[in-house]
Amino acid sequence: MNVTVLLFADLRVAAGRSELRLPLPEAATVRTAAEHLERELGERRLQGAMVAVNERYATPSTALAEGDVVAFLPPVSGG
Amino acid sequence: MNVTVLLFADLRVAAGRSELRLPLPEAATVRTAAEHLERELGERRLQGAMVAVNERYATPSTALAEGDVVAFLPPVSGG
């Protein structure tokens, strides 16, 4: 399946882009997506980040489906 | 000694005035003033009221001095 990955703040800067398409094996979870993304980016940068799936906070074990939007969120500081 | 008495809300309405001069014996307290005022007004209307002396909440035992401003305050509802 394919998911859309969104990157923000220092993750976006490090990757040089804010969005990418990520092919994943079937039955992939957020953790799978993170592992594939780190391989793609060539570094273990995701440690400490939160994750949202389809605009909602998710956990590493959240299951993904075709077309999901997976956002990697560095610690936030709104307001 | 003499003190100035201030009356508000239903106390003011019942007394028909908002301010009066009250002669008191020496060594009078707030409680003395209340007793004299009730005699003056002809009724036990002050029960349940709070008292301020010189713009500050006081207790029945607060001692009074010449020229003090003694305000009788029905339960308040500011805001």
Next chain:
Amino acid sequence: MSGPAAAAGHRFEVVRDAIDVAELLREASAPAWGAVASFLGSVRSPNRGAQVEHIDYEGYEAMMRAEMARLADEVGSGRDLGRCLIVHRLGRLRPGEISLAVVVASPHRADALLACQELVEGLKARLPVWKFEVGEAGGAYVAGRADAGPTL
């Protein structure tokens, strides 16, 4: 008005005309203060199921200002309050008109929010103000609170 409160540019006022909230917010705005918490109280209608025509607010003005300043000193103790503005309106107010405005500016959001909340609670309990509420069924003094001092 007490020394520290006056020195800090605080404002403790009793007014008869409409409260200018925009002006209060401007006064509470400065780059050093990242947080402004505010509370506006207005005449509510319906109240306890009945339409309100107006409320006549009566107050002991000198003591209102004194209590505002004392309360601001108490609430500001141990907190970093940049500015504290309290305005209470008296006279005849119609539904929707603002009777009380409390605006607190601070460098820190918790200081601003908690101080605003404590000020509002303290003002409700302590300000010597009385409301005569008039509706379709006539008028009556609103039942008040006697938390601020011992009663006779």
Next chain:
Amino acid sequence: MSGPAAAAGHRFEVVRDAIDVAELLREASAPAWGAVASFLGSVRSPNRGAQVEHIDYEGYEAMMRAEMARLADEVGSGRDLGRCLIVHRLGRLRPGEISLAVVVASPHRADALLACQELVEGLKARLPVWKFEVGEAGGAYVAGRADAGPTL
């Protein structure tokens, strides 16, 4: 935006231009609501001892609006909230400019004050927003919080 929140006339917005606070307060004003609590967050300078030139706010806009609505539903549960308005600004903001406005109207002052406070705390913890702060010594991302969900 969730059903109940949208139906109540709430507003959850992400904007790029100056926030019109007077307009928000007007929207939160009605005779049925006697209490309006609000919070304004702005760019503070100095911050941690250093002058701030500006902050660039970056956000995940769709999720910001979704989190605002979810949070308003949570905070409004069991409370009588007349109206809840949340606006967050993104882009480049100078010291003193407002980045966050939260306005809550209710018939009851405790509901308005506590809901406002809980909304502000929740928004700070949960809104997917990042600040790049620029001062004399250069720029850096402001250290954030990871309270809203498990981290990798």
